[in-house]
Amino acid sequence: MHENDPSITAEQFAEHTSRIITSVSSVIDGKPEAVRSALICLLAEGHLLIEDVPGVGKTMLARALAASVDATVRRIQFTPDLLPGDVTGVAVYDPVAREFEFKRGAIFAHIVIADEINRASPKTQSALLEAMEEQQVTVDGATHRLPEPFLVVATQNPLEMEGTYPLPEAQRDRFMMRISMGYPDAAAETLMLRQRETSNPLSAISPVTDAATVQQLIAWARRVHVAESLEEYAVGLAQATRMDPSLHLGASPRATLQLVRAAKVAAALDGRDYIVPDDLADLVIPVFAHRLLAARGVHRAGAQPVEAALAQIIARVPVPFAGARV
Numbered sequence: 001m002h003e004n005d006p007s008i009t010a011e012q013f014a015e016h017t018s019r020i021i022t023s024v025s026s027v028i029d030g031k032p033e034a035v036r037s038a039l040i041c042l043l044a045e046g047h048l049l050i051e052d053v054p055g056v057g058k059t060m061l062a063r064a065l066a067a068s069v070d071a072t073v074r075r076i077q078f079t080p081d082l083l084p085g086d087v088t089g090v091a092v093y094d095p096v097a098r099e100f101e102f103k104r105g106a107i108f109a110h111i112v113i114a115d116e117i118n119r120a121s122p123k124t125q126s127a128l129l130e131a132m133e134e135q136q137v138t139v140d141g142a143t144h145r146l147p148e149p150f151l152v153v154a155t156q157n158p159l160e161m162e163g164t165y166p167l168p169e170a171q172r173d174r175f176m177m178r179i180s181m182g183y184p185d186a187a188a189e190t191l192m193l194r195q196r197e198t199s200n201p202l203s204a205i206s207p208v209t210d211a212a213t214v215q216q217l218i219a220w221a222r223r224v225h226v227a228e229s230l231e232e233y234a235v236g237l238a239q240a241t242r243m244d245p246s247l248h249l250g251a252s253p254r255a256t257l258q259l260v261r262a263a264k265v266a267a268a269l270d271g272r273d274y275i276v277p278d279d280l281a282d283l284v285i286p287v288f289a290h291r292l293l294a295a296r297g298v299h300r301a302g303a304q305p306v307e308a309a310l311a312q313i314i315a316r317v318p319v320p321f322a323g324a325r326v
Contacts (some may be wrong), residue, residue, distance in 0.1 A: 006152050006176070006300075008216045008217070008219075008220050009270055010077055010211070010271070010273070013119065013143065013217060013220050013221075013268060014271060016209050016213060016217055016225060017030070017039065017043075017265050017268075017269055019068075019208040019209065020041060020065075020068050020208055020209060021035055021036065022208075023064070023067075023205055023208045024038065024039075024061070024064045024065050024068055025042050026064075026204070026205065027061075027064040027202060027205065028057055028060060028061050028064060029092040029184060029191055029192055030184050030185055030187070030188035030190040031057070031061070031182075031184070031188075032170070032183060033179075034061055034181055035061070035181055035291070036269065037177055037179045037286060038061060038062075038153065039065075039269070040116060040216065040262050040266060040269070040283075041153075041176050041177055041263045041267075042065070042069075042111075042149065042151050042234035043214070043217050043218050043221050043268075044176060044218075044258070044261040044262045044264065044265045045218060045261065046175070046176025046177065046258055046261065046262065047132050047147065047151060047152040047153070047154070047174060047175045047176055047178070048062075048151070048152070048154070048175065048176065048177055049117075049152045049154050049155075049156060049172070049175040049177070049178040049179075049289075049290060050062070050153065050154070050155045050156065050178075050179055050180070050181060050182055051155075051156045051157075051158065051178055051179075052155075052157075052158075052180045052181045052182065053157065053158060054157060054308040056188075057181050057184075058155035058181055059113065059115055059155055059290040060202070061153075061181070061309045062111075062113045062115075062155065063075075063113065063202055064202060064205060065111065065153065066081065066113065066153075067202060067205040067206075068205060068206035068207060068208050068209070069110070069111065069207060069208075069209055069210065069211065069214060070209065070210040070211065071110035071111060071147075071149075071210065071211040071214070072110045072111070072147065072211075073109055073110065073111045073112075073113070074106040074107070074108070074109035074110075074111075074113070075113040075115060076104075076106045076107075076112065076114050076115065076122035076131075077114065077115050078114060078115060078116050078117050078118070078119045078124070078125075079116075079119055079122050079128075080119060080120065080121060080122060082120045082124050082128070083124060084123060084124050084127035085103060085105065085139075086106065086124075087105050087106060087124065087127040087128065088105045088107055088127050088131070088137040089102060089104045089105035089107070089108070089137065089139055089144070090102075090103055090104050090105070090140055091103075091137065091139060091140045091142075093096075100140070100151065100321075102140075102142065102144065102145070102301045103136075107128070107131050107137060107146065108146060108147065109146075109147065110147050110148075110149055110150060110151070110211050111153065111154045112150075112151070112153070113153050113154075113155075113274075114128070114152055114153070114154035114155070114157055116156065116157060117155065117167070118153040118156045118157065118164045118165050118166065118167055119157070119164055119165070120165070121165060122165055122168060122207060125165070125167060125168070125171050126168075126171070127314055128171070128174070129170060129171065129174060130148075131146060131152075132174040132175075135148070135275050137277075143248075146262050147211070148211075148215060149211060149214050151268065152175075153231055154175070164197055168292070169293075172290050172291055173254055173255070173265060174289050175290065176258045176261070176262060176287060177262065177283075177286040177287055178286060178289065178290035179286055184290075187238055197297060211242050215320075219268060220268065221264050221265045221268040222261075222264065222270070223237070224261075224264035224265075224267050224268050224272060224273055224274060224275060225274040225275070226264065226274075226275055226318070227274070227275075229320035230275055230276075230277065230280065231260065231321060232320070233277060233280060233317070233318075233319065233320050234256055234259055234260050234263075234280055235256060236318070237251075237256075237259070237280065237281075237284055237288075237313060237317050238250070238251040238255060238256040238259070238288075238318050240251075240313045240316070240317050241288060241292060241309075241313060242311070244304060244309055244313060245295065246253075246292040246294060246295050246309045247293065247295060247309055248294060248295045248296065249291070249292055249293035249305070250292060251288050251291055251292065252291060255288055255291050257286060258287055259280060259283060259284065259287045259288070260275075260280070262277035262283050262287055263275045263280045263283055264279075265283065266279045266282070266283065267279050274281075277319045277320060281314050281319075283301060284310055284313070285307055285310050285311070286311055289304075289306050289307055289310060292306045292310075293306070294306050
């Protein structure tokens with residue numbers, strides 16, 4: 001595969017992605033899975049939702065990824081008084097030209113950091129729906145394309161905290177993955193104290209790739225082979241969530257598509273030009289969990305009901321065997 005593609009080679013894909021991971025990891029200590037998830041979303045043309053308590057590095061991860069790519073970056077601090085036009089842009093009347101001129105909002109960038117997205121009202125949150133799904137915004141009947149690549153990295157505080165609004169189901173479904181940073185271990189936290197006493201590690205990051213190269217990496221990952229049996233396996237996982245009695249809302253077809261896209265990038269990052277069942281199974285929870293709703297009254301001791309249901313689904317859905325048709 002790819003031998004006749006002059007744009008990029010397997011060695012170049014590995015080299016560029018390794019540089020990005022090393023760059024981001026220099027700031028985010030002890031969180032390799034979070035760094036990998038962010039890169040998967042970027043190269044699978046998805047969006048990432050990072051949910052955790054304040055102060056564990058959610059915004060730092062987003063900013064480190066943005067600083068590692070020589071591309072346009074905008075940060076939006078979501079607040080209760082933020083308006084949809086602040087995100088998408090507005091049409092302003094020009095008295096000299098006697099016509100309305102579109103002033104672009106903060107969404108017009110390759111990488112958009114939506115900080116504390118659930119502190120804005122549902123009306124403002126909905127301003128992101130068209131941009132995240134169709135990579136465009138429509139204002140006063142005129143459609144404006146967003147740049148490529150386009151990635152939204154949103155951070156979210158737990159809903160138990162004051163001043164937050166729950167993301168609607170349609171908004172959550174736009175995110176390819178949801179991850180949690182978690183608290184650092186003692187060694188990583190001690191290292192953080194030592195390194196950040198005198199300087200900000202973000203200031204030491206310089207871009208290791210650019211937007212054009214990221215587009216080539218995306219094209220490479222898009223051509224990773226998916227056997228027909230693995231496509232059926234992905235559909236089987238999604239359908240199982242729709243029939244599980246402990247789940248009120250199952251995975252959407254968009255979720256199935258994004259699971260396969262994420263698995264392609266995961267396989268490419270592991271040096272393969274084909275996916276295996278583990279690529280799909282390992283991503284089911286981060287790709288599906290935030291889209292699902294537990295049935296009323298469902299509780300499982302010691303586990304989140306949605307994650308527990310997904311773990312049981314992964315265990316019971318038949319895995320394609322090695323001799324399955326390709």
